[in-house]
Amino acid sequence: MKFRRPVRDERLLELLEEAGRNASRATALLTEMLADFPERAELARDILLREQEGDRIAHDVIYRIARAPRRATLDSRDVYDLIRALDDVVDHTEEAADSLGLYGIEAPMEQAQQLADLLARSAVAVEHALEQLHDGHEMNGELVQIHELENEGDRVSREAIASLFATGIDPMVVIRWKDVFESLEQGIDSCETVAHVLEGISIKVAG
């Protein structure tokens, strides 16, 4: 019986890398926006462009896996889960940026700045992990880092939401910031979903 070697889709790996870079850029913009809010509120527009770019990349990836050969190195289901999670990172980032303007937020909260920073660091780790995937290298370091950042994000997010329910806080502040904190946390969670999918891929590739 003759075995055929799996086909490595170079273009698909490039697109995934591109999606990682895009997520990393979008989250960096959000960090920048929150660090100097409301002076840098106009960055919401750039983040929206990143979100549209993310959709374009996701579409290209899905188009590509729909036509992938049976012997592809990466399982189509894994690639689909991966690109969806990457798209979610950018979507939640854009959602947080949009909420700042939509709710007429006048000034940032420190916890939002911390969460945005954790999200950006997670996205950088995701970007590096996808580079390692392309190069066929070990990505364990990045994946561990993403899990650690997610744990830290959970802690900050819980404390942030709890701080909104202290006595005497303006109910409008609670409504606005609870949504923003949740979007940021979901962005960090999506990075962790990327890490989970990558872990599965690395196990399959090693096996």
Next chain:
Amino acid sequence: MDRLRLAVIDADSGFVRVLNKRMAAMGWEYRTLASPVPAEQLIAMRLNCLVVDLELLGPNAWSYLERVCEQIPGLGVIVATPRSTVAQRVRGLRLGADDWIGKPCHPEEVIARVEAVVRRRRRAHGETDRKPIVAGELEIRGDQFQAYVGGQSLDLTRREFELLHLLSGTPGQVLPREEIYQRVWGYAMAHGDRSVDVFVRKLRQKLETASPGWSYIHTHFGIGYRFEPEGEAAEMVASPAAPAPVEEAEDIAARV
């Protein structure tokens, strides 16, 4: 008269029920509290007046009354309590209460006294507001919700003006961020909220543009802000170019 905001601290259900009906009929915004709340929460309620039964507060009644009157100088405080001696009434009024009503009393009388206290306070506040605060090159006019340098408006937003008005009302005093937020925004400050810092930054930018040689708002790291005009050259205060204090200007105008 604008819509009044009032809180009643009283556990006498019959009295409170009748009073509530009257206050509702007057179109006032009111809250009935069966137990005392911290002064910080009262600040957040942005009240015009507080009606309090001291008997409800037990042994802490005097300290509570003193704290509320001290921490919320703009709040009208009426004590409505049964069985009081002359000494107690004098003590209460000296601690800062605006009026004292002996119970049982007619709700209509309470309503009239609330109106009287609020009217007196608004009149006093209006007089204070009409008198501008002059600090450095800055003239802060409460009656116009605006500040001027050399007759030029700083184009302050309502929030920026309220912040400047609050800070300039306590020159040389460090106001913690939490207190600034409570007084300007009317709510307790959520931990980590940077609103005060952002608005101080905006205010400073406008002040620096309009009055470049002066520094008005000083940061006390980890605490809050202090208003104290500091010019590059102290002699600017005495120079003919500097604006004369309003009282002096008015005297000059009267002489002319």
